[in-house]
Amino acid sequence: MxxxxxxxxxxxxxxxxxxxxxxxxxxxxxxxxxxxxxxxxxxxxxxxxxxxxxxxxxxxxxxxxxxxxxxxxxxxxxxxxxxxxxxxxxxxxxxxxxxxxxxxxxxxxxxxxxxxxxxxxxxxxxxxxxxxxxxxxxxxxxxxxxxxxxxxxxxxxxxxxxxxxxxxxxxxxxxxxxxxxxxGPKTPVMEPEDLYCNSSIETTIDGVDKGADDWVEQASEKVNAVEGQTYVKLNRGVLTVDQINYFLSSMPMEITYADDNNQFLYYNYTKEDKEMLASRHPSQVGNPLAYCHPEKALKGVNWVIQQLRSGAQDCVRVHVPTHGPDKFVVHNYQAIHDDAGNYAGINEYILDFKPIVDWYLQQTGQTLTPGTDAVSGASESTSHSESENDAVSSASVTE
The missing domain is CATH 3.40.50.360 (Flavodoxin domain)
Structure with missing residues (x-):
């Protein structure tokens, strides 16, 4: 609590x-x-x-x-x-x-x-x-x-x-x-999310089709985006664009960023879509979130985003057991805020933390208790957020 x-x-x-x-x-x-x-x-x-x-x-x-x-x-x-x-x-x-x-x-x-x-x-x-x-x-x-x-x-x-x-x-x-x-459950009273990105925000790159397979290349040319060995000043560091890419690619998890206009802007591309825990393809970057999900999943996508946008939850977590018993996979949808505290989008990070659990148990000599959910220790009943399932990534969603 x-x-x-x-x-x-x-x-x-x-x-x-x-x-x-x-x-x-x-x-x-x-x-x-x-x-x-x-x-x-x-x-x-x-x-x-x-x-x-x-x-x-x-x-x-x-x-x-x-x-x-x-x-x-x-x-x-x-x-x-x-x-x-x-x-x-x-x-x-x-x-x-x-x-x-x-x-x-x-x-x-x-x-x-x-x-x-x-x-x-x-x-x-x-x-x-x-x-x-x-x-x-x-x-x-x-x-x-x-x-x-x-x-x-x-x-x-x-x-x-x-x-x-x-x-x-x-x-x-x-x-x-x-x-x-x-x-009862916290349900924000808000207008439905614009999952098709019909409007623009300050950082939207206008004049480029959000559904284009080469959105990254077109958008980069449109704004003269820096790359390679160009230095970028961050709030506590100075790195080149290449170093930032190396750093993000080294993360032991799959990271996705969607902005507060519900546009899918980035994922740390380290492997092909079929090898990922949540399938993503380079051609999806730039898409409205509605394009990244089957129609039946959009209700769940809307629910998760509004939980984060309203502040009802700072992070929505979903345990996805379909990867098999040899993996403990959790999808985390973390709200991002700007310096003024305003909602600025979603950091979705997905990881199989079973290797971490196995290492910790080996180091401490502890064991998991049989008969309980090994990830959360909770009962096997499905939570609201679990029933909404994968809300931001392009992984399949069932309802």
Missing amino acids: KLVGIVGSNAEQSYNRLLLQYIQKQFSNQFDLELIEIKDVPLFNQSDDQTNTPIIQSINRKIKQADGVIIATPEHNHTIPASLKSVLEWLSFKIHPLENKPVMIIGASYYDQGSSRAQLHLRQILDAPGVHALVMPGNEFLLGKVRDAFDDENNLKDEKTIEFLGSVLDKFIRFIEVVSALE
Whole structure:
């Protein structure tokens, strides 16, 4: 289970951050907790819209992708800090990632009250129109006299406090499961994807037939694309075009890139299509994604792209067992974002990770447990994403 914890203070030293870090460490066997810092978020000002800045879009995306949110708030003048209130304003102005999201409130303070009044105000804020979070009722965790609560290893000292914190977190996990059952699968409400690339985006190379077998050659000539030993400055490196090709070709997986206009622009060509885990042919590069799939698969393609475009999921994974028992093949559809946090397309990477598993088992002396799905450990029932199957590549798709 994936949770995010919002540090409700912009201070360099914060006991509420310490509390979340303790939860992250102590309860890692129950869930994965990622901490979100708010100290660099600008003050809310509706006349200076910062919604699309990388920091706010990053918080937006992480909350959307999480199963639940834990907010740790201090108490300043009987209420929550101004910095936390400002963040919540941004998250309810033009974006609404907390809507119908399970939220648990905790807090630490120097005195006996343990941020009780701040927590009460925070509940009211989270229930407001535009926020509309699903706050777990009751079960307040109020850590008072926090200066004496942690030992030198930053662990809580009092066993009863630890036990109570564990019980509250257990209830929150069950609360998330109940909410998830009531809400059903995450289905973005969006316009259907234009899988035929009828429109253009800033990086579209116009004037070249997207279905042409020699699209790469025509498009390269059209834009005077560099090649060979021409240097390219990357965000953390300088490589020649040849070096970039060598680097991508050395990846122990099949990589495909489709842009946010749903145009298939690249794959790391290292072997012929019939030898690949997901068949691709050089003549397909440049095609709209609709050309890369049978008609019956387009519904699944649309579903996967909208999961990624909307932020409902950051990565959709599909286990493909048709390659035989000697392979553990997973298709991964990873959302790509630009520097401003905007959706920029899909990185599909496909690999047989059985050699990695075999190597790891040999190194550690461990074995796979018989009778379970060797890849995921899950039951053999088909997930939604599995039923949609291969959504971006040209591999066959059945429904």
